[in-house]
Amino acid sequence: MIEGIIAAVLGAIFGIGGTVVYEKRRQAAGKNKAEQEIAKAKIKAGDIVLKAKDEALELENERRREWKKTEQRLADREVSLDKKLDEIDRRTDKLRKQEDEVEELKTDVRDIRSRQQEKLEKIAGLKKADAADKLMKMTERDIKDDLVGLVNKLQKDAMDDAEERAQTIILTAMERMSSEVTAERTVTAIKLTDEEMKGRIIGKEGRNIQALQRATGVDILVDDTPGMIILSSFDPIRRQIARQTLELLMKDGRIHPGRIEEVVAKAEKQIDKDITRAGEDAVREVGVAGIPKEMVRLLGELKFRTSYGQNVLMHSTEMAHMAGLIAEEIGANVRTTKIATLLHDVGKAVTHKIEGKHHHIGAELARKYGMSDDIVHAIEAHHDDIEATTPEALIVRVCDALSAARPGARNISAENFVERMRDLENVAKSFDGIDKAYAISAGREIRVIVSPKHIDDLNAIKLARDIATKIESTMQYPGTIKVNVIRETRAIEFAK
Numbered sequence: 001m002i003e004g005i006i007a008a009v010l011g012a013i014f015g016i017g018g019t020v021v022y023e024k025r026r027q028a029a030g031k032n033k034a035e036q037e038i039a040k041a042k043i044k045a046g047d048i049v050l051k052a053k054d055e056a057l058e059l060e061n062e063r064r065r066e067w068k069k070t071e072q073r074l075a076d077r078e079v080s081l082d083k084k085l086d087e088i089d090r091r092t093d094k095l096r097k098q099e100d101e102v103e104e105l106k107t108d109v110r111d112i113r114s115r116q117q118e119k120l121e122k123i124a125g126l127k128k129a130d131a132a133d134k135l136m137k138m139t140e141r142d143i144k145d146d147l148v149g150l151v152n153k154l155q156k157d158a159m160d161d162a163e164e165r166a167q168t169i170i171l172t173a174m175e176r177m178s179s180e181v182t183a184e185r186t187v188t189a190i191k192l193t194d195e196e197m198k199g200r201i202i203g204k205e206g207r208n209i210q211a212l213q214r215a216t217g218v219d220i221l222v223d224d225t226p227g228m229i230i231l232s233s234f235d236p237i238r239r240q241i242a243r244q245t246l247e248l249l250m251k252d253g254r255i256h257p258g259r260i261e262e263v264v265a266k267a268e269k270q271i272d273k274d275i276t277r278a279g280e281d282a283v284r285e286v287g288v289a290g291i292p293k294e295m296v297r298l299l300g301e302l303k304f305r306t307s308y309g310q311n312v313l314m315h316s317t318e319m320a321h322m323a324g325l326i327a328e329e330i331g332a333n334v335r336t337t338k339i340a341t342l343l344h345d346v347g348k349a350v351t352h353k354i355e356g357k358h359h360h361i362g363a364e365l366a367r368k369y370g371m372s373d374d375i376v377h378a379i380e381a382h383h384d385d386i387e388a389t390t391p392e393a394l395i396v397r398v399c400d401a402l403s404a405a406r407p408g409a410r411n412i413s414a415e416n417f418v419e420r421m422r423d424l425e426n427v428a429k430s431f432d433g434i435d436k437a438y439a440i441s442a443g444r445e446i447r448v449i450v451s452p453k454h455i456d457d458l459n460a461i462k463l464a465r466d467i468a469t470k471i472e473s474t475m476q477y478p479g480t481i482k483v484n485v486i487r488e489t490r491a492i493e494f495a496k
Contacts, residue, residue, distance in 0.1 A: 188231040188239045190246055198222055200255050201229065201246070211257040214449065214486065215264040217438030218242040233440065234421035237304040240274075241267045275300040282313060286320040288338050292369040299342065301349040306418060310403075312345050319344070319399040326399070332391040333374070340378030341396050359383050423475060428467050428483075433459075445482040446471075452489045460487045 192198055202209045202222060213220055217238050221230040231242045244267040249255050252263075279300025283291055291299075302313040323341040327334045347354075347362030354361050363380035378393040380386050388394045421439040428437035428446050433454035438447045448467065450460060464485040471481055 188243050190229045190231065190243060192227050192229060193250060197250055203255065207257060208255055208260065211260045212242065212245065215261055216242040216245060217436065217440065217447070219440035234418045237271060240304065241271055244270060275303065278303040278313060282317050282342065285317060286338055286342050288335060288342065291339060294369050295343060295346060295365065298346045298349040298365065302345060305348050312348055315403050316342050316345055319403045322402060323395050323399045326395050330391060332395060336372065336374050337392045337395050340375045340392055341399055344379050344382045344396055344400065424471070427470055427474060431463060431467065443481065445484060447484045447486065449486045452487055455487055457487065460485045
């Protein structure tokens with residue numbers, strides 16, 4: 001048994017020793033293999049480095065060849081430029097010599113002409129100026145009698161024909177025009193549906209009718225004519241707004257101060273559209289195009305303006321037709337004449353906003369909106385304070401007189417009345433803190449609405465006295481004028 005144990009121990013020892021020997025041999029073999037791989041890698045890396053060096057050298061050689069080619073091209077170009085500069089210098093010298101030769105030739109020609117003139121003057125015994133003067137006098141003497149006779153004949157023929165031709169042209173234009181007689185009205189009547197509607201329009205304690213008069217600036221009379229409501233105002237725009245407002249209110253049935261203000265605003269917008277449409281219709285009727293839209297808008301406002309009782313837009317349209325006919329007869333510019341005639345009174349649309357005579361204002365507006373100088377001059381010269389220097393301007397002036405002078409065209413008393421109403425309102429508006437001012441009751445009352453933020457109750461009383469004093473000192477009027485200053489404070493909130 002001991003022998004078996006010894007044998008086992010010896011076997012284990014020999015086994016361990018063999019394992020150790022095998023492991024050492026395996027490590028040695030691995031080391032040799034690694035060294036071989038490293039050697040191969042070094043060889044491969046050396047090959048790569050060598051190849052990279054060769055490629056870098058080849059690239060450098062290629063760049064050097066390119067640089068040499070570029071240097072050669074630059075050198076060739078420099079040589080070519082030098083040659084061209086030398087050629088330019090030679091040509092410049094040649095041109096300079098030729099210019100000197102030409103200048104010498106000019107000097108020689110002038111000398112030859114001077115000597116020839118001196119010889120001719122010596123032969124004729126006259127200077128050049130004396131010879132020309134003598135020739136002109138001889139020619140004038142020979143044809144003077146013929147010229148005088150021709151001028152006299154032409155003047156006589158022109159005087160014989162001018163008046164007859166002018167009358168023929170004007171009468172032909174007037175015969176081809178058909179115009180209505182205008183009768184200006186300062187009142188508008190509205191028919192009531194029933195007597196109950198009258199009470200609703202008046203409202204409790206008159207609040208509805210007061211709101212209407214305050215919002216529109218029109219005097220409303222409900223008791224003068226049975227079944228009718230009379231709107232009285234010198235301003236036709238206000239009457240039209242008031243008429244549309246009442247018609248809408250009666251149709252709707254709801255009549256109270258708040259509703260009145262809404263309907264008045266709606267009527268004002270409608271009138272604004274009517275003004276634009278009136279201007280466009282007038283331009284279309286006359287047959288002209290290219291008028292700035294701002295001027296067309298101002299032209300439409302003339303639908304509600306009058307001059308001595310004559311509707312200004314109808315007057316302008318009538319004039320434009322006649323002016324076109326006359327311009328065709330005498331050979332003037334028809335388009336310029338028609339446009340200038342149609343717009344000649346456009347300044348009247350803004351005379352309440354801009355100080356000055358309407359024809360000067362109209363000319364400035366036309367100039368502002370880029371219209372031609374001929375049109376501007378014709379507008380400005382249709383009254384006597386500016387001289388008319390073009391045929392078109394003269395036609396405008398003639399047609400203005402024709403349209404105004406025809407029977408039934410104007411009513412001077414109505415125009416004076418309107419002017420007095422406008423002056424009355426302007427007096428009130430000249431004070432600070434005024435929102436609106438309306439002349440009503442045929443000028444017997446001026447209704448002034450002030451801003452409550454700027455005018456308190458005490459100042460409102462003082463303002464009424466100041467306006468009355470200024471009216472007394474600056475205007476002439478029959479009877480008395482009531483100054484009614486209205487100050488109203490409102491508090492508005494919305495429930496959401």
